[in-house]
Amino acid sequence: MLSGPRTATDRSKLPFCHESFHNLQELRHSASLANKVFIQRDYTEGTICRFQTKFPSELESRIERSLFEDTVKTLNNYYAEAEKIGGQSYLEGCLACTTAYLIFLCMETRYEKVLKKISRYIQEQNEKIYAPRGLLITDPIDRGMRVIEISIYEDRGSSGSSSGSSSTTSSSGR
Amino acid sequence: MYSLKHLGVAEPMRECEYSQISTRSSTPMESPHKRKSLKKKWQAFQGRNKFYCDGRIMMARQTGVFYLTLVLIVVTSGLFFVFDCPFLSSHLTPAIPVMGGVLFGFVMGTLLRTSFSDPGVLPRATPDEAADLERQIDVANGSGTTGYRPPPRTREVVINGQTVKLKYCFTCKIFRPPRASHCSLCDNCVERFDHHCPWVGNCVGRRNYRFFYMFILSLSFLTLFIFSFVITHVILRSHSIGFLSALKDSPASVLEVVVCFFSVWSIVGLSGFHTYLIGSNQTTNEDIKGSWSSKRGKDNYNPYSHGNLFTNCCAALCGPLPPSLIDRRGYVLPNTPLPAPPTNGITMYGATQSQSHMCDQDQCIQSTKFVLQAAATPLLQSAEPRLVTEELPLPGRTSLGGPCPSLLLGQPTPPTSTPSLSCDGEIIPPHPSHPPEPPHLHPHAPHHHHAPHPHHHFLTPEEAPSPPGMLPCGSPLSHSHTVPFYHPASQDSLHEDSVRGLVKLSSV
Numbered sequence: 266m267l268s269g270p271r272t273a274t275d276r277s278k279l280p281f282c283h284e285s286f287h288n289l290q291e292l293r294h295s296a297s298l299a300n301k302v303f304i305q306r307d308y309t310e311g312t313i314c315r316f317q318t319k320f321p322s323e324l325e326s327r328i329e330r331s332l333f334e335d336t337v338k339t340l341n342n343y344y345a346e347a348e349k350i351g352g353q354s355y356l357e358g359c360l361a362c363t364t365a366y367l368i369f370l371c372m373e374t375r376y377e378k379v380l381k382k383i384s385r386y387i388q389e390q391n392e393k394i395y396a397p398r399g400l401l402i403t404d405p406i407d408r409g410m411r412v413i414e415i416s417i418y419e420d421r422g423s424s425g426s427s428s429g430s431s432s433t434t435s436s437s438g439r
Numbered sequence: 440m441y442s443l444k445h446l447g448v449a450e451p452m453r454e455c456e457y458s459q460i461s462t463r464s465s466t467p468m469e470s471p472h473k474r475k476s477l478k479k480k481w482q483a484f485q486g487r488n489k490f491y492c493d494g495r496i497m498m499a500r501q502t503g504v505f506y507l508t509l510v511l512i513v514v515t516s517g518l519f520f521v522f523d524c525p526f527l528s529s530h531l532t533p534a535i536p537v538m539g540g541v542l543f544g545f546v547m548g549t550l551l552r553t554s555f556s557d558p559g560v561l562p563r564a565t566p567d568e569a570a571d572l573e574r575q576i577d578v579a580n581g582s583g584t585t586g587y588r589p590p591p592r593t594r595e596v597v598i599n600g601q602t603v604k605l606k607y608c609f610t611c612k613i614f615r616p617p618r619a620s621h622c623s624l625c626d627n628c629v630e631r632f633d634h635h636c637p638w639v640g641n642c643v644g645r646r647n648y649r650f651f652y653m654f655i656l657s658l659s660f661l662t663l664f665i666f667s668f669v670i671t672h673v674i675l676r677s678h679s680i681g682f683l684s685a686l687k688d689s690p691a692s693v694l695e696v697v698v699c700f701f702s703v704w705s706i707v708g709l710s711g712f713h714t715y716l717i718g719s720n721q722t723t724n725e726d727i728k729g730s731w732s733s734k735r736g737k738d739n740y741n742p743y744s745h746g747n748l749f750t751n752c753c754a755a756l757c758g759p760l761p762p763s764l765i766d767r768r769g770y771v772l773p774n775t776p777l778p779a780p781p782t783n784g785i786t787m788y789g790a791t792q793s794q795s796h797m798c799d800q801d802q803c804i805q806s807t808k809f810v811l812q813a814a815a816t817p818l819l820q821s822a823e824p825r826l827v828t829e830e831l832p833l834p835g836r837t838s839l840g841g842p843c844p845s846l847l848l849g850q851p852t853p854p855t856s857t858p859s860l861s862c863d864g865e866i867i868p869p870h871p872s873h874p875p876e877p878p879h880l881h882p883h884a885p886h887h888h889h890a891p892h893p894h895h896h897f898l899t900p901e902e903a904p905s906p907p908g909m910l911p912c913g914s915p916l917s918h919s920h921t922v923p924f925y926h927p928a929s930q931d932s933l934h935e936d937s938v939r940g941l942v943k944l945s946s947v
Contacts, residue, residue, distance in 0.1 A: 290741065296567050301567050301571070303567075303568055303571050303572075305614075307598045308598060308603070308605070308615065308616060308617055309596060309597060309598060310598070310599075311598050311599065311617070311742065311743055312616060312618055312630075312743065314618055347759065347760075348759055348761075349759070350745075350750075350753065352760045353759055354757065355753055355757045357757075357759075358753075358756065358757025358758065358759075358760075359757055361760075362653070362756075362757070364550060365545070365548045365651075366548075368444050371691070374759065374760055374762070375759055376759045376760065376761055376762055377762055380762065406762075406764070408562075408565065408568070409561055409562035409764045409765075410764055411561070411564070411568070411613055413570070414567075414570060415849075
C-alpha cells in the first residue's frame with residue numbers, strides 16, 4: 266500500500282499524492298485490510314483505456330451498485346478524453362514535432378492534465394463515498410493502468426486499536 | 440465508521456509515525472533525516488534496462504550497436520560538413536550546409552529521443568494482483584494441476600468484431616493487453632510492441648514509435664542528401680581537374696559515398712516498410728505474424744485500423760503521447776507494493792507461490808519430489824533452488840545469475856519446450872504452440888534488404904546480450920527449471936539421464 270512521505274517537501278515531489286489521502290492510508294493500516302478487489306481493463310473497444318463496469322460480488326454488501334458504476338463510467342470518460350484523437354491532439358502533436366518536442370519542457374501534455382483531473386476525482390470519491398463505507402480506491406496510474414484496485418477494510422468497532430476507538434469517539438462526536 | 444475527520448489535515452504527523460512503528464516492524468523505518476537513503480524506483484526496476492541521469496534516460500542492456508549508429512551518423516555528417524560543404528556553399532548555395540545542419544539536428548534529436556525514452560513498459564503486477572489473477576485462472580481452469588503441463592493461460596476478447604487472444608505473461612504476471620508483447624532482451628512487457636531495435640538500443644513501442652519513425656525518415660533524407668551532394672561535389676570538381684584528382688582532393692567523399700550507398704537501401708526500405716505499417720495501423724510484430732492478413736481467413740481484418748490512411752497516420756504520429764507508467768524517478772516508499780518476483784513453471788503449478796519463502800531444506804525436498812515425479816535431470820536440480828533464493832532478494836540487481844533464469848522465465852509459455860533443454864546457443868527458442876516474442880526475431884527479409892540493418896535479435900543471443908559466460912550456466916538452470924514438466928517418454932536420452940540421476944540420488 267502506498268503511503269505518503271514524512272515531510273511536505275517529499276510529498277510535493279510525488280505525483281498524485283494528497284495529504285488527506287496519506288492520513289487515510291495511515292489510519293487504514295491500523296484498521297484491518299480484509300480484501301482487495303481488482304477491476305480489470307475492458308478491451309472490447311481496442312487498446313484505449315477502459316475499465317469493466319461489472320459490479321464485483323465482494324462489494325455487494327458495501328456499496329450501492331449505481332454509485333460504483335458511476336465512478337467507473339466517469340473514470341472511463343476521463344480516459345477517453347485523454348486519449349481522444351481529434352483536432353486538439355493533432356495540433357498538440359504537430360506543435361510538439363515542429364519544436365522537436367522541447368515544448369514539453371514548459372507545458373504538460375493533455376494526457377497529463379487529464380491524469381491530474383482523474384487523481385483529484387478519485388480523491389474526492391474516496392472522501393465522499395468510499396471511505397465512509399470502508400473502501401478505498403487506488404488510482405490506476407499507480408498500478409500501471411492495469412486495474413482499479415479497491416481495498417476493503419473491516420470495521421474494527423470498539424474492540425479495535427487506538428485508531429479504532431478514536432474513530433468511534435469521533436463518530437459519536439460528529 | 441470512518442469519518443472525514445480522520446481524513447482531515449488536522450491529523451498530526453506524530454500519530455502517523457506512531458502507527459508506522461506499530462504496524463510495520465519488518466520494514467525499515469524511514470525518518471525525514473533518512474530521506475537520502477530512499478531508493479528511487481529505477482534502482483529497483485525488475486527489467487533488464489540500464490538507467491542514466493538518475494532515471495531520466497532508459498535504454499536496453501546492450502548498447503554497443505547504438506554507439507555504432509551514433510558514430511556512423513556523426514562521422515559521416517561531420518566529414519560532409521568539413522570536406523564537402525565549403526566547396527558546395529561557395530559554388531552552389533550556402534543553403535546546402537544549412538539544410539544539412541537542420542536534417543542532422545533532427546536525426547540526432549529523434550534518435551536520442553527514441554533511444555532514451557521509455558517505450559511503453561508495463562510495470563509488473565503487485566503480489567496482490569498476481570494472486571487475484573491466479574485465483575481467477577484456477578477457478579476458470581479447474582484445479583487439476585498435477586505437475587504436468589497446465590492449460591495455457593489465455594483470455595479471449597472481441598475487439599471490433601475480431602476475436603483477439605490475450606496471453607498471460609509469466610514474468611510480469613499480467614494478462615498482456617492487446618498488441619503488447621514481452622521483449623525477452625529487456626525482460627519487459629511493452630505496450631504496442633513493435634520490435635526491439637539494437638540500432639537504437641531500445642525497444643520500439645507505443646511511446647517512442649513516432650520518434651523512431653521520424654528518425655528513420657529523416658535519416659533516409661539525410662543519407663540521400665549527403666549521397667547526392669557528395670556526388671555533385673565530386674562531379675563539379677572533376678570538371679576542372681579531372682575525376683581522379685578530384686577524388687584525391689577530397690578523400691573523405693569516397694568514404695561518405697560508400698557509407699551512404701550501403702545505408703540507403705536498408706534505411707529507405709525500412710522507412711517505406713514502416714510507412715506501410717503506419718498506414719495500415721499494424722505493428723512489425725503483427726505484420727510478421729500475419730495476424731491481420733487476409734490469408735488467414737476471409738473475415739480477418741485489422742480491428743485497430745481507423746479505416747482510412749490519413750486517420751491511421753495522424754493517430755500514429757500526432758496522437759496523444761501517454762505518460763510513462765513506470766515512474767522511474769519516484770521513490771520506493773516502505774509501503775510501495777513491489778512487483779512479485781518472477782516465477783517459473785515449477786512455482787506456478789503445484790509448488791509454492793514464491794520460493795523465497797521456503798527454506799532451503801524444503802526446496803530440496805520439493806525438488807527431489809519433482810525428480811521422482813517426472814524423472815527429470817537430477818543432481819543439478821538440487822543446486823537450482825539455492826541459486827534462485829540467492830537472486831530473489833535482489834530484484835533490482837542485475838547479477839550474473841539473475842538474467843539467465845529470467846531469460847527463460849521471460850518466456851510466456853509454460854516451460855515445456857524441448858529446445859530450451861538444448862541450450863546450445865538459442866536461449867530464446869520459438870515455441871511452436873506460442874508464436875510470441877520470436878516474431879521479432881524474424882528478419883524483414885520479405886520486405887527489403889536487411890543485411891546491414893538487423894531489426895531482429897536472433898543475432899543477439901549469439902552476440903550474447905546476456906554475458907556469454909552464462910550460456911553454460913544457463914543449461915543446468917534451464918534443465919532444472921523446465922524439465923520436471925517434460926514428458927520423458929518422448930525423449931530417450933532424457934529418460935536415460937533421469938534413470939542415471941535417480942541411481943545417483945539413491946546412492947546419496
